[in-house]
């Protein structure tokens with residue numbers, strides 16, 4: 001993540017929190033745990049990262065983390081956490097991977113305490129990735145894979161939550177286009193991964209041919225942040 005981005009996301013969460021008393025956090029679909037330990041430190045809480053991928057969990061466990069942070073294998077549809085034990089569920093860029101979103105929402109509702117909140121950070125079909133103009137087929141793939149903001153909101157509202165906030169947060173992906181091209185070349189993006197190799201190669205070449213950006217040009221995208229309260 002670009003310098004300042006992690007702190008910015010933690011600030012957005014703190015801004016929307018109506019209480020300072022957060023004891024237990026669940027980072028659902030934690031991946032390599034880039035948010036898990038920072039969430040625990042920022043809110044003085046325990047944080048449990050849950051992910052179905054052993055490879056992700058191995059990377060997460062290998063990162064430096066405090067004694068109040070742990071990682072467990074599980075999924076959003078079957079979360080290895082007791083009923084009503086969590087104050088804050090954080091879901092970052094994972095919702096669109098859940099095979100059964102309605103079941104995931106029911107599980108989230110089960111593990112949250114009364115007055116608990118879900119903070120969901122995800123790209124949505126309405127927002128344009130800076131990759132889209134360069135890679136043939138990128139936007140069509142994004143439209144298929146990413147949920148709309150309405151779909152996310154209605155999944156939670158049907159599952160016993162109230163939407164208390166929804167905002168678009170500008171997320172800087174790189175300092176300039178040259179750097180973003182090298183990031184894209186690693187192909188660590190679920191949409192780039194699904195593109196045919198020829199479209200991927202065409203996009204990388206087009207990005208590398210792009211003129212360097214002006215020093216204050218924003219290279220990134222708007223990411224949706226939803227806050228849902230358990231009712």
Ligand SMILES: C[S@@+](CC[C@H](N)C(=O)[O-])C[C@H]1O[C@@H](n2cnc3c(N)ncnc32)[C@H](O)[C@@H]1O
Pocket residue numbers: 028029030031032033034035050051052053056074075076077091092093094097098099
């Ligand atoms: C793009 S990564 C995001 C990781 C992390 N939350 C972050 O923002 O850095 C998506 C993660 O969702 C996980 N995932 C996929 N299916 C899942 C499911 N059914 N339940 C929970 N997590 C899932 C993947 O294993 C992967 O680690």
